Amino acid sequence: MATLNVNGKLHQxxxxxxxxxxxxxxxxxxxxxPKFGCGLAQCGSCNVLIDGKAVxxxxxxxxKVGPGKIVTLEGLGTPQKPHPVQQAFIEEQAAQCGYCxxxxxxxxxxxxxxxxxxxxxxxxxxALQNNLCRCGTHQRIIAAVxxxxxxxxxxx
Amino acid sequence: xxxxxxxxxxxxxxxxxxxxxFGLAPGALAQTPGATKPLxxxxxxxxxxxxxxxxxxxxxxxxDIGTGIRIALPQMVAExxxxxxxxxxxxxxxxxxxxDQGPTWGxxxxxxxxxxxxxxxxxxxxxxxxxxxxxxxxxxxDLAVKDGVIFVRAEPSRRVSYAELIxxxxxxxxLDPAAPLKRPNEHTVVGQSVPRPDVVTKVTGAHTYMHDFRxxxxxxxxxIRPPAIGATLxxxxxxxxxxxxxxxxxxxxxxxxxxxxxxxxxxxxxxxLKATWxxxxxxxxxxxxxxxxxxxxxxKDDVAVNQGxxxxxxxxxxxxxxxxxxxxxxxxxxxxxxxxxADVKDGRAEIWSPSQAPHWLRREVAATLQMDxxxxxxxxxxxxxxxxxxxxxxxxxxxxxxxKLIGKPVRVQWMREDEHGWDPxxxxxxxxxxxxxxxxxxxxxxxxxxxxxKADITEWPRTLAATHAGIPQKEAINPGNIHRNLEPPYQxxxxxxxxxxLDSTPFRPSWIRTPGRMQNTYANEVFIDxxxxxxxxxxxxxxxxxxxxxxxxxxxxxxxxLAKWETRPSPRRDQSAPIARGRGFAYVKYxxxxxxxxxxxxxxxxxxxxxxxxxxxxxxxxxxxxxxxxGVRAQIExxxxxTVSRTLKEELTWNRSRVTSVDWASYPILRFPEVPEVIMxxxxxxxxxxxxxxxxSAVLPAPAISxxxxxxxxxxxxxxxxxxxxxxxxxxxxxxRA
Numbered sequence: 001m002a003t004l005n006v007n008g009k010l011h012q013x014x015x016x017x018x019x020x021x022x023x024x025x026x027x028x029x030x031x032x033x034p035k036f037g038c039g040l041a042q043c044g045s046c047n048v049l050i051d052g053k054a055v056x057x058x059x060x061x062x063x064k065v066g067p068g069k070i071v072t073l074e075g076l077g078t079p080q081k082p083h084p085v086q087q088a089f090i091e092e093q094a095a096q097c098g099y100c101x102x103x104x105x106x107x108x109x110x111x112x113x114x115x116x117x118x119x120x121x122x123x124x125x126x127a128l129q130n131n132l133c134r135c136g137t138h139q140r141i142i143a144a145v146x147x148x149x150x151x152x153x154x155x156x
Numbered sequence: 157x158x159x160x161x162x163x164x165x166x167x168x169x170x171x172x173x174x175x176x177x178f179g180l181a182p183g184a185l186a187q188t189p190g191a192t193k194p195l196x197x198x199x200x201x202x203x204x205x206x207x208x209x210x211x212x213x214x215x216x217x218x219x220d221i222g223t224g225i226r227i228a229l230p231q232m233v234a235e236x237x238x239x240x241x242x243x244x245x246x247x248x249x250x251x252x253x254x255x256d257q258g259p260t261w262g263x264x265x266x267x268x269x270x271x272x273x274x275x276x277x278x279x280x281x282x283x284x285x286x287x288x289x290x291x292x293x294x295x296x297x298d299l300a301v302k303d304g305v306i307f308v309r310a311e312p313s314r315r316v317s318y319a320e321l322i323x324x325x326x327x328x329x330x331l332d333p334a335a336p337l338k339r340p341n342e343h344t345v346v347g348q349s350v351p352r353p354d355v356v357t358k359v360t361g362a363h364t365y366m367h368d369f370r371x372x373x374x375x376x377x378x379x380i381r382p383p384a385i386g387a388t389l390x391x392x393x394x395x396x397x398x399x400x401x402x403x404x405x406x407x408x409x410x411x412x413x414x415x416x417x418x419x420x421x422x423x424x425x426x427x428x429l430k431a432t433w434x435x436x437x438x439x440x441x442x443x444x445x446x447x448x449x450x451x452x453x454x455x456k457d458d459v460a461v462n463q464g465x466x467x468x469x470x471x472x473x474x475x476x477x478x479x480x481x482x483x484x485x486x487x488x489x490x491x492x493x494x495x496x497x498a499d500v501k502d503g504r505a506e507i508w509s510p511s512q513a514p515h516w517l518r519r520e521v522a523a524t525l526q527m528d529x530x531x532x533x534x535x536x537x538x539x540x541x542x543x544x545x546x547x548x549x550x551x552x553x554x555x556x557x558x559x560k561l562i563g564k565p566v567r568v569q570w571m572r573e574d575e576h577g578w579d580p581x582x583x584x585x586x587x588x589x590x591x592x593x594x595x596x597x598x599x600x601x602x603x604x605x606x607x608x609x610k611a612d613i614t615e616w617p618r619t620l621a622a623t624h625a626g627i628p629q630k631e632a633i634n635p636g637n638i639h640r641n642l643e644p645p646y647q648x649x650x651x652x653x654x655x656x657x658l659d660s661t662p663f664r665p666s667w668i669r670t671p672g673r674m675q676n677t678y679a680n681e682v683f684i685d686x687x688x689x690x691x692x693x694x695x696x697x698x699x700x701x702x703x704x705x706x707x708x709x710x711x712x713x714x715x716x717x718l719a720k721w722e723t724r725p726s727p728r729r730d731q732s733a734p735i736a737r738g739r740g741f742a743y744v745k746y747x748x749x750x751x752x753x754x755x756x757x758x759x760x761x762x763x764x765x766x767x768x769x770x771x772x773x774x775x776x777x778x779x780x781x782x783x784x785x786x787g788v789r790a791q792i793e794x795x796x797x798x799t800v801s802r803t804l805k806e807e808l809t810w811n812r813s814r815v816t817s818v819d820w821a822s823y824p825i826l827r828f829p830e831v832p833e834v835i836m837x838x839x840x841x842x843x844x845x846x847x848x849x850x851x852x853s854a855v856l857p858a859p860a861i862s863x864x865x866x867x868x869x870x871x872x873x874x875x876x877x878x879x880x881x882x883x884x885x886x887x888x889x890x891x892x893r894a
Contacts, residue, residue, distance in 0.1 A: 032364065033360075035367065035492055036492065037491050042820040043820055045492065074362070079357060079362050089355070093786060095355045095359060096541060097538070099492045129828050134543075137794065137797075138831040
């Protein structure tokens, strides 16, 4: 039995401690944001925030989470009230199939939260280099990160 | 727990809300128990229904695999029916409700399905106006329509809504090919960049993907594939998974799976299960792939073009050129693995699948289950991006077979190594071209040969489930229409293009985005660049010598202008720095019949390491009428970036038994720091038919990059992918010849 703090609520889950966090979030808690992409921490589709840091939940054993505060895509915002990063992705129409977008939004949120100033395009590309997209939405994702930084009032 | 009892997926286009609702079709069908919805392609009711509430439900057999047709098709219908988009609901890919408009492939959704839907809407609008004319005793010409309300122009208080005229009733009308379409200058919805309804839900986690879908009582399954492609199962040690809670082994022949209540238990059991397989090493040696292709038995030759006497013209030419181009085997590499849910009971199969081809899949599942296809119902749900026939159909047949064997609903999700290792592959492609030039450098003869597998184009590829379970199936191979665009898009007096259709190919083939057109255009467009260089001519000017089609010429000039193309022959000879820069051109008229596009690649080549970076890519694009400009742009960006990845990086690897590129480390794709900036110009022709967008511009990167590298360092790359190793080797070979 593990207790998890997910999107501001405590959940008791009856799972083996070696279960990757991703399966618990999706199968036990019914969340859809984090996705199974590779199960190898290579693509980023399964990203969640733990205490503000982007973590690959597909290889992160649930037993390791402890009191860490988990935030998933659903915890950031909703269709009616999206988070500024989500808002920026919507405004840029930065999704094709959208399967990788969970990872992109989570990685961007962690990246921007840790910065005071507007990132350069080069810095954005570096920040997302371990998140893979197959549809070729990269250009819009980069534009969305820039827009998110502006929406969040990051200084120049 | 997100359990959806059932499944029909509707998009309320105006709000971006996803409604998953229960029941059959709205309209007349709801009134008539036991009635089935019309699906024939010549019936308005197959495509459209108007509810009493004024909602318009539209039905398409095409599915939105990430391309944006979920907004483009409703735009076409809303425009022609004169209703706001907010009224339009779209139902996609449900074999009981949507007409079979063919698989979602070939860049044909707007061009074929959209045009059918548009004509259905025009027919419906015409009929509704006639009904109103009768009611008002006024001529049709005196009536106008605004958002589904017909009124007398001179007396707008005399009005009647579509819902009042036909709400919840059938049209009982044949599609009228002559029903008048609105004039493009009246369009208010078509031609607008309306946002996609699914981006909001995808970005917030509110979207239901296939992978999120559950049914009550469902078990999770994982399939255990053989360690060698042709291996058969000798024995299974079921006790090896005894310690995994609830895990059960399912087997038929060499088809082996485990099921469990929890997904993680199924994953663990699949990893842990001990099985003994026969050995098999029937694959050709990877380093001898092209010798293998050349030695494969030719089933038949298809002649794409044969005019004049190219052999004689080449033999008597002042200068002759010959080059061979190869293009590696590619995997689809969808970000999410294939996934499906199946429930097989009481002689019926209920299937949920992200397949690009629900109607085809219905027949495949029926064959796998040895049932009649009328007893199989497929409903589409979004998967991860699909760029052709990837693992979805196989995973669906896996789920169907397991569900039948255990008598419970089953969800199958592949692991990453299943997707990379077992999806059907884009086959190896080899093209050889010869040409003769006269004293002025003009092409007097062009002769090309292509080696690709044969295609049973109306059959689906063998499924893994049927193959491993020993279920009879047709031994068809179908890599798609990969002969297209072998014939160059230029006018040469003497030309021949022949496709040698091979009897077999090492890996089960299918189609991956722009199949064949990409490989053939790559060869044609690099070769014409080689001819231009041999003639000492500018590559754009040289192409224009052989182009008579005004739309082609316009596209070609537009790309050159956009990229500020400098007129001069390639290669540049003015740089000596370690990083050399170059630009390269490519042009295509898709399938020599539709969408025109041209591209310019700008590259940086590291002479020492051989690394290529494509920094910018310019595209000009004429697809006729544009339904949604932003959607067109998104598709072009995707075409270019994905194909830059395929061109520079991607190559299936294998040993004699199996695929060895089974993850993103062994099958790398382009990453953010490597992605080019894509700059484009759309040529809008609102009075022309709307053509496809999802494939054509994907032909441009491979040849444009090869040509740009030649421009930069004077070295020809004729083997995709253009890896640093190959660049270094080609540089050495060029240096040795010089």
